[in-house]
Amino acid sequence: MQPFTTHTGNVAPLDRANVDTDQIIPKQFLKRIERTGFGQFLFFDWRFLPDGSADPAFELNQPIRQGASILLARRNFGCGSSREHAPWALDDYGFRAVIAPTFADIFFNNCFQNGMLPVKLDEADVDELFRRAAAAEAAGHPYRLTVDLRACEVRDDGGFTRSFAVDPFRRHCLLEGLDNIGLSLKHVDKIAVWEDAHGLAPLQGGEIG
Amino acid sequence: MPAPRTLLDKIWDDHLVCSPDGEQPLIYIDRHLVHEVTSAQAFEGLRVAGRRVRRPEATFATPDHNIPTTDRRLPIADPISKQQIDTLRSNCREFGVRLFDLGDADQGIVHVIGPELGITQPGMTIVCGDSHTATHGALGALAFGIGTSEVEHVLATQTLRQSKPKSFEVRVEGELHPGVTAKDLVLYLIGRLTTEGGTGYVIEYTGPCIRRLGMEERMTVCNMSIEAGARAGMIAPDQITFDYLRGRDLVPKDFDRAVAQWATLPSDAGARYDRSETFSGGDVVPQVTWGTNPAQVVGVDASVPDPASMADPSDRSSASRALEYMGLESGTPIAAIPIDRVFIGSCTNSRIEDLRAAASVVRGHTVSSRVRAMVVPGSGRVKRQAEAEGLDRVFTAAGFEWREAGCSMCLGMNPDTLAPGERCASTSNRNFEGRQGKGGRTHLVSPAMAAAAAVAGHFTDIRQWRYL
Numbered sequence: 036m037q038p039f040t041t042h043t044g045n046v047a048p049l050d051r052a053n054v055d056t057d058q059i060i061p062k063q064f065l066k067r068i069e070r071t072g073f074g075q076f077l078f079f080d081w082r083f084l085p086d087g088s089a090d091p092a093f094e095l096n097q098p099i100r101q102g103a104s105i106l107l108a109r110r111n112f113g114c115g116s117s118r119e120h121a122p123w124a125l126d127d128y129g130f131r132a133v134i135a136p137t138f139a140d141i142f143f144n145n146c147f148q149n150g151m152l153p154v155k156l157d158e159a160d161v162d163e164l165f166r167r168a169a170a171a172e173a174a175g176h177p178y179r180l181t182v183d184l185r186a187c188e189v190r191d192d193g194g195f196t197r198s199f200a201v202d203p204f205r206r207h208c209l210l211e212g213l214d215n216i217g218l219s220l221k222h223v224d225k226i227a228v229w230e231d232a233h234g235l236a237p238l239q240g241g242e243i244g
Numbered sequence: 245m246p247a248p249r250t251l252l253d254k255i256w257d258d259h260l261v262c263s264p265d266g267e268q269p270l271i272y273i274d275r276h277l278v279h280e281v282t283s284a285q286a287f288e289g290l291r292v293a294g295r296r297v298r299r300p301e302a303t304f305a306t307p308d309h310n311i312p313t314t315d316r317r318l319p320i321a322d323p324i325s326k327q328q329i330d331t332l333r334s335n336c337r338e339f340g341v342r343l344f345d346l347g348d349a350d351q352g353i354v355h356v357i358g359p360e361l362g363i364t365q366p367g368m369t370i371v372c373g374d375s376h377t378a379t380h381g382a383l384g385a386l387a388f389g390i391g392t393s394e395v396e397h398v399l400a401t402q403t404l405r406q407s408k409p410k411s412f413e414v415r416v417e418g419e420l421h422p423g424v425t426a427k428d429l430v431l432y433l434i435g436r437l438t439t440e441g442g443t444g445y446v447i448e449y450t451g452p453c454i455r456r457l458g459m460e461e462r463m464t465v466c467n468m469s470i471e472a473g474a475r476a477g478m479i480a481p482d483q484i485t486f487d488y489l490r491g492r493d494l495v496p497k498d499f500d501r502a503v504a505q506w507a508t509l510p511s512d513a514g515a516r517y518d519r520s521e522t523f524s525g526g527d528v529v530p531q532v533t534w535g536t537n538p539a540q541v542v543g544v545d546a547s548v549p550d551p552a553s554m555a556d557p558s559d560r561s562s563a564s565r566a567l568e569y570m571g572l573e574s575g576t577p578i579a580a581i582p583i584d585r586v587f588i589g590s591c592t593n594s595r596i597e598d599l600r601a602a603a604s605v606v607r608g609h610t611v612s613s614r615v616r617a618m619v620v621p622g623s624g625r626v627k628r629q630a631e632a633e634g635l636d637r638v639f640t641a642a643g644f645e646w647r648e649a650g651c652s653m654c655l656g657m658n659p660d661t662l663a664p665g666e667r668c669a670s671t672s673n674r675n676f677e678g679r680q681g682k683g684g685r686t687h688l689v690s691p692a693m694a695a696a697a698a699v700a701g702h703f704t705d706i707r708q709w710r711y712l
Binding site: 052053055057058061062063065066067068069070080109110111114115116117118119120122137138139140141144145148149202203204205207215216218219220222223225226229230233235238 | 261262264266267268270272281282284285288293295298299309310322324325327328331373374375377388389390391392393394396397400401402403405407409439440443444470473475537558562655656657674676677678679682
């Protein structure tokens with residue numbers, strides 16, 4: 036998994052609450068059997084008009100937001116389905132981090148599995164970031180932020196600095212780009228102990244590793 | 245004397261494999277349910293890393309999301325769907341996982357066949373790459389949805405990294421009035437809790453109104469817990485649970501011994517929940533969603549709300565947007581809204597009792613000429629039982645299409661979809677924009693309400709229905 040340490044990039048503000056996974060990646064695109072290639076379908080129904088051309092009204096289609104790598108959203112981001120295709124699509128499109136006041140649980144977990152960082156900040160702080168983004172864009176340039184997982188901080192170069200909380204183990208895995216399954220298999224002896232204590236037959240052919 | 249524990253505490257404690265310093269705990273997974281949409285990449289990951297499925301006997305697969313609900317002896321028309329289903333088949337064969345395939349008598353929606361076959365049992369941890377895995381909590385299991393990477397982790401290790409969720413007691417006093425169903429109850433609760441009220445929690449439903457529910461009704465309630473943000477919803481097992489499970493295919497051979505053990509699961513008196521809310525079943529009337537998330541819901545006797553009356557600015561803008569998408573005006577009585585399609589099906593409401601309820605509404609009536617209506621039983625077993633009871637003939641005589649088991653029109657991933665602008669009375673669980681088809685307008689209701697709407701051509705209060 037690609038590590039996440041510190042990322043500085045342009046922000047795409049998506050001023051909507053309750054952005055659900057059906058909008059992030061509509062179901063007709065879940066038929067692929069690969070993990071890659073979902074970026075072209077991100078926010079498909081919002082991004083494209085019925086004739087297939089880009090909808091100029093959609094936030095992410097605005098020229099000033101091209102190349103953005105940090106998504107700024109409102110509460111309950113990623114609600115709905117467990118589809119990991121949602122973070123896959125965001126990642127493949129180019130986003131490395133999503134900042135919102137709250138996230139739906141399953142989407143939140145799925146981000147960490149893919150080296151993407153979901154950052155929870157207070158509503159008031161998210162409001163402030165939307166204001167700063169609007170000001171920057173009004174002045175003709177994208178808004179830029181640094182998301183620093185080492186220091187657990189979000190910063191801009193206009194004096195905004197806020198700490199965010201993140202589970203220490205998840206932080207460690209992201210910083211190091213660790214293989215989650217490999218890490219868990221270090222505990223395979225304890226898994227076998229649990230199975231034995233619960234009356235499960237030992238595995239055929241020894242342990243898997 | 246150990247501290248009193250909730251059902252969640254008991255299952256958590258029993259399944260904790262290890263909690264190493266500085267790491268998230270590992271919990272053991274008793275049952276892993278698999279379907280075609282979220283497993284291909286997981287099996288591929290195993291293959292690339294040279295790993296096997298640790299416990300094939302704990303893993304059960306079925307195709308449900310992507311499959312047509314018409315004649316399944318014909319090849320699947322969509323080549324990408326076909327590839328995904330073929331991939332599930334070859335993965336199950338390669339990794340030794342039991343597959344209830346198309347053509348198998350017991351194939352069906354994964355959250356219908358689990359309980360039906362006795363795969364789901366009290367006290368178990370159950371996961372699946374699908375958010376409505378919460379359904380299995382109705383039998384007193386800790387059951388929740390996971391993403392594809394976690395599917396791969398469970399396949400490889402039979403465990404999951406989890407931090408213990410917080411517990412939320414949702415207590416429902418009293419009882420449901422006639423015509424008001426478990427579906428109405430859970431829609432009402434979601435309306436009160438909001439789509440993120442349960443985030444971070446596992447909900448345990450308690451109280452006399454919940455105890456009165458039958459097993460299929462409990463599944464409907466637990467199924468939609470995710471729509472309130474809670475990954476899992478649980479109902480402690482009792483005699484209703486044990487009677488439901490007795491005799492099913494995969495329950496323990498020494499069933500009475502299992503029952504004695506399961507009977508120790510309910511939350512102890514005095515057990516502490518992180519949060520508790522109490523509701524009254526008698527407050528619930530038949531519900532209809534008007535918007536584009538399940539919490540945007542009102543009683544059938546009410547009207548489409550006015551966004552200007554909402555206190556929170558973000559609720560106001562969501563509601564305005566929703567009304568525009570749904571083609572609705574504030575103040576329109578719900579019972580005046582005409583519909584184009586009716587879908588009775590999905591893991592929320594496609595079991596035999598749902599079909600009986602819909603059939604009793606429909607019997608002797610005819611589907612409105614403006615409506616195209618379909619019934620999709622949740623599994624091969626449900627379909628056969630419904631046919632043995634003659635329910636299929638009640639539906640087809642009235643003008644419904646009677647289909648094969650699958651997720652169907654709950655999500656427009658298979659051929660069953662809404663055309664843009666079509667308005668549907670649906671017994672499914674999500675009314676997000678485009679869920680049933682791009683531009684499709686979904687209203688969530690109970691099976692009886694959907695059946696009545698099919699006949700009337702518009703939403704109508706089931707409590708005043710003329711049964712023939």
